Amino acid sequence: xxxxxxxxxxxxxxxxxxxxxxxxxxxxxxxxxxxxxxxxxxxxxxxxxxxxxxxxxxxxxxxxxxxxxxxxxxxxxxxxxxxxxxxxxxxxxxxxxxxxxxxxxxxxxxxxxxxxxxxxxxxxxxxxxxxxxxxxxxxxxxxxxxxxxxxxxxxxxxxxxxxxxxxxxxxxxxxxxxxxxxxxxxxxxxxxxxxxxxxxxxxxxxxxxxxxxxxxxxxxxxxxxxxxxxxxxxxxxxxxxxxxxxxxxxxxxxxxxxxxxxxxxxxxxxxxxxxxxxxxxxxxxxxxxxxxxxxxxxxxxxxxxxxxxxxxxxxxxxxxxxxxxxxxxxxxxxxxxxxxxxxxxxxxxxxxxxxxxxxxxxxxxxxxxxxxxxxxxxxxxxxxxxxxxxxxxxxxxxxxxxxxxxxxxxxxxxxxxxxxxxxxxxxxxxxxxxxxxxxxxxxxxxxxxxxxxxxxxxxxxxxxxxxxxxxxxxxxxxxxxxxxxxxxxxxxxxxxxxxxxxxxxxxxxxxxxxxxxxxxxxxxxxxxxxxxxxxxxxxxxxxxxxxxxxxxxxxxxxxxxxxxxxxxxxxxxxxxxxxxxxxxxxxxxxxxxxxxxxxxxxxxxxxxxxxxxxxxxxxxxxxxxxxxxxxxxxxxxxxxxxxxxxxxxxxxxxxxxxxxxxxxxxxxxxxxxxxxxxxxxxxxxxxxxxxxxxxxxxxxxxxxxxxxxxxxxxxxxxxxxxxxxxxxxxxxxxxxxx
Amino acid sequence: xxxxxxxxxxxxxxxxxxxxxxxxxxxxxxxxxxxxxxxxxxxxxxxxxxxxxxxxxxxxxxxxxxxxxxxxxxxxxxxxxxxxxxxxxxxxxxxxxxxxxxxxxxxxxxxxxxxxxxxxxxxxxxxxxxxxxxxxxxxxxxxxxxxxxxxxxx
Numbered sequence: 001x002x003x004x005x006x007x008x009x010x011x012x013x014x015x016x017x018x019x020x021x022x023x024x025x026x027x028x029x030x031x032x033x034x035x036x037x038x039x040x041x042x043x044x045x046x047x048x049x050x051x052x053x054x055x056x057x058x059x060x061x062x063x064x065x066x067x068x069x070x071x072x073x074x075x076x077x078x079x080x081x082x083x084x085x086x087x088x089x090x091x092x093x094x095x096x097x098x099x100x101x102x103x104x105x106x107x108x109x110x111x112x113x114x115x116x117x118x119x120x121x122x123x124x125x126x127x128x129x130x131x132x133x134x135x136x137x138x139x140x141x142x143x144x145x146x147x148x149x150x151x152x153x154x155x156x157x158x159x160x161x162x163x164x165x166x167x168x169x170x171x172x173x174x175x176x177x178x179x180x181x182x183x184x185x186x187x188x189x190x191x192x193x194x195x196x197x198x199x200x201x202x203x204x205x206x207x208x209x210x211x212x213x214x215x216x217x218x219x220x221x222x223x224x225x226x227x228x229x230x231x232x233x234x235x236x237x238x239x240x241x242x243x244x245x246x247x248x249x250x251x252x253x254x255x256x257x258x259x260x261x262x263x264x265x266x267x268x269x270x271x272x273x274x275x276x277x278x279x280x281x282x283x284x285x286x287x288x289x290x291x292x293x294x295x296x297x298x299x300x301x302x303x304x305x306x307x308x309x310x311x312x313x314x315x316x317x318x319x320x321x322x323x324x325x326x327x328x329x330x331x332x333x334x335x336x337x338x339x340x341x342x343x344x345x346x347x348x349x350x351x352x353x354x355x356x357x358x359x360x361x362x363x364x365x366x367x368x369x370x371x372x373x374x375x376x377x378x379x380x381x382x383x384x385x386x387x388x389x390x391x392x393x394x395x396x397x398x399x400x401x402x403x404x405x406x407x408x409x410x411x412x413x414x415x416x417x418x419x420x421x422x423x424x425x426x427x428x429x430x431x432x433x434x435x436x437x438x439x440x441x442x443x444x445x446x447x448x449x450x451x452x453x454x455x456x457x458x459x460x461x462x463x464x465x466x467x468x469x470x471x472x473x474x475x476x477x478x479x480x481x482x483x484x485x486x487x488x489x490x491x492x493x494x495x496x497x498x499x500x501x502x503x504x505x506x507x508x509x510x511x512x513x514x515x516x517x518x519x520x521x522x523x524x525x526x527x528x529x530x531x532x533x534x535x536x537x538x539x540x541x542x543x544x545x546x547x548x549x550x551x552x553x554x555x556x557x558x559x560x561x562x563x564x565x566x567x568x569x570x571x572x573x574x575x576x577x578x579x580x581x582x583x584x585x586x587x588x589x590x591x592x593x594x595x596x597x598x599x600x601x602x603x604x605x606x607x608x609x610x611x612x613x614x615x616x617x618x619x620x621x622x623x624x625x626x627x628x629x630x631x632x633x634x635x636x637x638x639x640x641x642x643x644x645x646x647x648x649x650x651x652x653x654x655x656x657x658x659x660x661x662x663x664x665x666x667x668x669x670x671x672x673x674x675x676x677x678x679x680x681x682x683x684x685x686x687x688x689x690x691x692x693x694x695x696x697x698x699x700x701x702x703x704x705x706x707x708x709x710x711x712x713x714x715x716x717x718x719x720x721x722x723x724x725x726x727x728x729x730x731x732x733x734x735x736x737x738x
Numbered sequence: 739x740x741x742x743x744x745x746x747x748x749x750x751x752x753x754x755x756x757x758x759x760x761x762x763x764x765x766x767x768x769x770x771x772x773x774x775x776x777x778x779x780x781x782x783x784x785x786x787x788x789x790x791x792x793x794x795x796x797x798x799x800x801x802x803x804x805x806x807x808x809x810x811x812x813x814x815x816x817x818x819x820x821x822x823x824x825x826x827x828x829x830x831x832x833x834x835x836x837x838x839x840x841x842x843x844x845x846x847x848x849x850x851x852x853x854x855x856x857x858x859x860x861x862x863x864x865x866x867x868x869x870x871x872x873x874x875x876x877x878x879x880x881x882x883x884x885x886x887x888x889x890x891x892x
Contacts, residue, residue, distance in 0.1 A: 071837030071873045201833055208838030209826040211771015211811035215839060218770040269765050271757040358775050358839040358872045407839030408872050440776040641833050649836055652874025675780040684864040686876045
């Protein structure tokens, strides 16, 4: 398997890093936040203000946005941050897609990768400083040109005014480049922001509605080849390929070549490569998941509860920044449970999930005497470059990686397995661009899935029904282990955060909380899936708290609020979402007679708080979702229209997972072949969804993953409230008809 | 060589006659706005118009296209550069696209719907538009279709 070499940081690890004291300012050591220099080549070329910003003599401003655009609006958001401080004409600003370059590293991740809802938060300070620094230099150059004090100048939309005279950015850019870069340029007061927080349409919309946006699958040049694949059931499987000689004789076929976990067939057209691939079969002699089935997966996870010594994970108290990490005292937790007058126990499980990006996995590569070019829909261009260098033996500076638009990512294109395969295919046709295109069937079968997990939770309630202790244990595969990631320094011996973080919400003021992880070695390819840890743990944590409300006979919202003193922003989103559906306090399950129920749940990370309240009708086995209401607070919003789209789209993504998402395994293979076996919501399935964005704050928070994990617990809590079954195993379609 | 009429122009297409129209458009005619999503006609990313009807082009072999007039996303709008079809215009105004990969197919499906039903009800829109969008842009789509319909009638 391919192994990106950088540290693995995700939604929950962001907390962990912050907890280690690597706080906001201290993290800005990455290259995108590092000192930059201005350069001017000649009188005609654009003047570079560092690696990301260029101003041409005609005033045209170009920003290379270092992150990957996969629908989340990162291009728009990061460009706005630069433009806000620069005071250029944002309508004319041109955004350029990135290539792999250490100078583009995310200051938080210290790698150039797009994951963990970390783009705006990671680059925010560095890009403000870039825009403000360039603006200061341009103003100073204009002041010298006009022989007036710099304080007398004003600037708007790329035009600098000094009394009766006006200069454009383009006219002074070359002069400005020779000035020193200010170390600490003056930043704007966020109260005066206009581009940040504005509602102008995204810059990529025109290309995306006219079919001119270039996605990974659209990469083309004359004389290119297309590779189709025949893949074994696991990247590490051993096999013998049959039928290659015949395949090579077919029209248009250029070559066949072994790649990681399979064979590539190169032809002049996709259809010819694809047809040739149909005649090739792999005789598999060994596979790490030989014989794997739904049953053996479940048995394996349940066995791990007894057979695998648990690793603890600390509680994350995320109210402040940096949040406090608190290690539990296991004997104290167990004693509190033993002493509690009442106990509630429950077991839960969630299945593997597929990413199913609309653009199937694809990547292009070209090996020439000058080096290697990789072009594709990549969330991790830095690791892609490493892989290209490793496979070809070329030095890094001979490997260029260019990022196209991504037709969806959701974490799948953070994986780099497909990049290595594309490079191997290109090695069979030196001098020619080779585009490797996976079929939808291969995209499903060889996904790096969200792992399946099983949970056992126990809580102790006091005589007033208040939770005094919760102990939750989780079993399932470790993403860090599959990708052979080292532990974060200082966190050796602790559970993989991708599995265990927030299994019990740190925000809840329950006196004793203990999270433990029984790492389960299953060898199923697994990876990041939109919201990662929270994708499973919001369901486990918020379902169990809801069960405690039922056990105590207390209103589900009231019980939550009672445990959230000192968490005003969580309380605010909960109360707002509840108000949006007209929530009235009452005992859980009181709507049973009419089959009407309401449920609520939330998720949070640093500076990002999302609550969903929903109303459902359950008649026998039939579930109807009447409405969903979401309240979201991410502090300062860079692009409110995109933010709303991410939250409502994230809810649809969460609906798919909650209602239907489930990858089955039989005889050592996943059985999902195409969309017919992996039900996607269509327009007709979408309930009314209202989103309330809570404005305010001076610091932006994560957006893209916030709403997805909240859907399943909100729905399952509503189903129980309606007198339906308490759903403890997803997806809901296992139990109810939708 | 297969003769095709695409976007008002007769073209000679060198692809094998059993090649799905999708791949001939993309690889032989350079019209990459039409997308590959599933290859089984399930997702609609490859939707084009043949004689004005929405067709999932991954399911149509070149040999079946015959004299059918094919229109792709590249030629949906008026010929003048920068001019958009009312559906495209509504998509921009409502900021529908996220990743944007499914949207050419979605827009072609909606344009065909409006061509035969200029004022579809919300129920009709929900029932007739069966393309998959993984980013979940559906909540904005119904409003955008209604807006496009109103603009087209105006």
